[in-house]
Amino acid sequence: MSGRPHLLLIDDETSIRDPLARYLERQGFRVTEAESAASGRSALGAYGIDLVLLDIMMPGEDGLSLTRHIRAHGEMPVILLTARSEETDRIVGLEMGADDYVVKPFSPRELVARIKTILRRAAQGVRVESGDSTDYRFAGWTLKTAEQELYAADGTLVPISSGEYRLIEALVQRPGQVLSRDQLLDLTQGREAGPFDRAIDNQISRLRKKIEVDPKNPVLIKTVWGGGYRLATEVRTG
Amino acid sequence: MNVLQRLWPRTLVGQILLAAALALGLAQTVNFVLLLRSIETQAIGQASAFAGGRLIFVASDDRRAQRMQRRADRPPQRRGGEGVRRRNSTLFSSTPPAVAGESQPDAALRIMDAARQNDVQFQAVRVTLADRADVPPPMRRRDGPQAGLRDRLRPGAAPARRSLVVSAQLGSGQWVSTASALPQRGAPVIGWLIGQTLILYLAILLPLAFIAHRVTRPLRTLTGRANAFSAESVHAPLAEKGPEDIRNLIAAINAMEGRVTALIGEKDVMLGAIGHDLKTPLAALRVRIESVDDDEERERMAASIDEMVGILDDILVLARLGRSGEALRRTDLTALTETVVAEFVDRGGAATLADASGLVIADIRPVLIRRALRNLIGNALKYGGVARVHVARDRGSVCVTIDDDGPGIDQAAIETMFEPFVRAEASRNRATGGSGLGLTIARAIARQHGGAVTLVNRPGGGLTARLSLPG
Numbered sequence: 001m002s003g004r005p006h007l008l009l010i011d012d013e014t015s016i017r018d019p020l021a022r023y024l025e026r027q028g029f030r031v032t033e034a035e036s037a038a039s040g041r042s043a044l045g046a047y048g049i050d051l052v053l054l055d056i057m058m059p060g061e062d063g064l065s066l067t068r069h070i071r072a073h074g075e076m077p078v079i080l081l082t083a084r085s086e087e088t089d090r091i092v093g094l095e096m097g098a099d100d101y102v103v104k105p106f107s108p109r110e111l112v113a114r115i116k117t118i119l120r121r122a123a124q125g126v127r128v129e130s131g132d133s134t135d136y137r138f139a140g141w142t143l144k145t146a147e148q149e150l151y152a153a154d155g156t157l158v159p160i161s162s163g164e165y166r167l168i169e170a171l172v173q174r175p176g177q178v179l180s181r182d183q184l185l186d187l188t189q190g191r192e193a194g195p196f197d198r199a200i201d202n203q204i205s206r207l208r209k210k211i212e213v214d215p216k217n218p219v220l221i222k223t224v225w226g227g228g229y230r231l232a233t234e235v236r237t238g
Numbered sequence: 239m240n241v242l243q244r245l246w247p248r249t250l251v252g253q254i255l256l257a258a259a260l261a262l263g264l265a266q267t268v269n270f271v272l273l274l275r276s277i278e279t280q281a282i283g284q285a286s287a288f289a290g291g292r293l294i295f296v297a298s299d300d301r302r303a304q305r306m307q308r309r310a311d312r313p314p315q316r317r318g319g320e321g322v323r324r325r326n327s328t329l330f331s332s333t334p335p336a337v338a339g340e341s342q343p344d345a346a347l348r349i350m351d352a353a354r355q356n357d358v359q360f361q362a363v364r365v366t367l368a369d370r371a372d373v374p375p376p377m378r379r380r381d382g383p384q385a386g387l388r389d390r391l392r393p394g395a396a397p398a399r400r401s402l403v404v405s406a407q408l409g410s411g412q413w414v415s416t417a418s419a420l421p422q423r424g425a426p427v428i429g430w431l432i433g434q435t436l437i438l439y440l441a442i443l444l445p446l447a448f449i450a451h452r453v454t455r456p457l458r459t460l461t462g463r464a465n466a467f468s469a470e471s472v473h474a475p476l477a478e479k480g481p482e483d484i485r486n487l488i489a490a491i492n493a494m495e496g497r498v499t500a501l502i503g504e505k506d507v508m509l510g511a512i513g514h515d516l517k518t519p520l521a522a523l524r525v526r527i528e529s530v531d532d533d534e535e536r537e538r539m540a541a542s543i544d545e546m547v548g549i550l551d552d553i554l555v556l557a558r559l560g561r562s563g564e565a566l567r568r569t570d571l572t573a574l575t576e577t578v579v580a581e582f583v584d585r586g587g588a589a590t591l592a593d594a595s596g597l598v599i600a601d602i603r604p605v606l607i608r609r610a611l612r613n614l615i616g617n618a619l620k621y622g623g624v625a626r627v628h629v630a631r632d633r634g635s636v637c638v639t640i641d642d643d644g645p646g647i648d649q650a651a652i653e654t655m656f657e658p659f660v661r662a663e664a665s666r667n668r669a670t671g672g673s674g675l676g677l678t679i680a681r682a683i684a685r686q687h688g689g690a691v692t693l694v695n696r697p698g699g700g701l702t703a704r705l706s707l708p709g
Contacts, residue, residue, distance in 0.1 A: 013518050013521075013532065015518065016521050016522045016525060019525040019526045019528075020379050020521060020525045023525055023528050023529070049461035083513070083514045083518065083521070084382075090479045104371075104518065104520075104521035105520045105521035105523070105524035105525075105543060105547055106521070106524065107524065107540065108524070108525050108528045109528070140581045150565070152570070154568075154571055155568060156568045156569065156599055157567050157568060157569040157570065157604060158569075158570040159569065159570065159573050159574040159577050159608065160573070161577045161579060161580060161581065162575075164403055201488060202584075203638070206576065206577075206580055209573075209576060210570070210573045210576065234469065
């Protein structure tokens, strides 16, 4: 990826597509617009696209079906745009292989942040087994990636926030590896830490409360002297 | 009155059976009276035939004796004159014996007829039904062989209490009288009649109960069905069974259920369309305001748009609550509450979660419960400044309590707080934002779980909101 990243924006609503395309262009992206899944497909063949922004609800072929097509043909990142915030849509979307989703109306700034995170991850090649809903198991816990849910050994759902999810996901993908606060911020939020940034430490302590037997003496998420955290347990996938 | 009300059957089956039992009882009473009267008539007939026969015999005997005397040219021999012929327990007298009782002219006529057939002429016959105690002793001494005979045949039978006194005037003008005991009425007949009534009741009420039960079973099914009716669970139509009226009713209810389900479905489709159609222009607006250069102005616009979206979501959630489609899942309620509290803390809210004692796990719909908790904690922060949250297990239920330090709510107004679009501030101004649906949604979600949301003013000040769920 060099120069301006090339985004393909597929949405049948002109009233959203046009201003969003202009906004993204101002943010330094090159944007190709398509008003339907069909024209999106041909644009995919015609240009070297770096990331697809895809509306789910469209007349004709819908966004989910196009996501499946894209995933079947490669690793191109997909962010779904949806008007429905219902859980099932999200899960289906992520199961189809979408990398992320935003609910309309969304903040364009947040969308840009997510686009940058995903592009950076794609560039680093950390995109993990795209499309498959990989589950991670560690110390009796199960992290389901499609649902973004954490389950205890007896099958009890232990609700976590999306920030906590991204944090534990980053940790289980790199068991044993020491991750600095900056790395974790970058991996989970796509931004750099400020001088007094406590966001990661807060989320770690919240996670510990939920998964450690004794949060004061953590055995799963260990603090490493010199600034960082490490998942001190084996992780199995599948 | 109270007892009557308590005994009055409330069910259709009960009322049908009661009506049938009352009608049967009435019919049996009429039957009983008629039967008693015919038994009485029959008994009087028998007794008068017996007594009449005896008088006829005495009279013809008397006539023969007179004829023989006349042939022998002997002066008529007065045999006792006024007195008793012991053998026949008959009493001769110049006037009929005065016995108080009920005169029986029909029986008297029958005796006259019988006498005529036996060539005996009575000038007059009187038949009186009297208490046996009133009958002159000479007649009572043996007032009919059946008394003694019956005692021997049926030792347990009650002694006769009534007698039929029959007096006949002979050709000579003399009266001859005799008495005949009547069998004690009633007793065996009543027993027989009660038996008959019981058999009738069994024969009629049992099949009736069966039929009524068969008729009302579909009614009970319908009642259960109507109670359980909800748009979220679609059942197959009820089978049309039972009598035709009931089948028609079931068909009508099936059709109505279909219409209601269709209406609710339409409502959901419409609300979904409204939600989608409103969110699209809002999304467009949200993108366009990024071109506003004034940061403060842009933030305000974004906040307004977010608020509109929030209200829209609230309305959609409330409208579709019944068919959210979310399944019950075993969930760590403490972790869920912790997550919601953290959301508010990250936005600068003064929310705290007390350390829970032990795991609090319940079968809930986590997405909905998260929304309910968000509404309750949000209210505490909005109106009470702080939210001290506590999760606990309490005898078969789990509960989350949220204490704030606000002014509380006027006790009389607490219940109205749960009504849609009601806000704590009287002016109903929208300064504090929100849809006014927060508590309504929280309570609806709790109730959907079989739980409750309550608001209580604490004695020391502040309000406590409590979400309790079965667990």
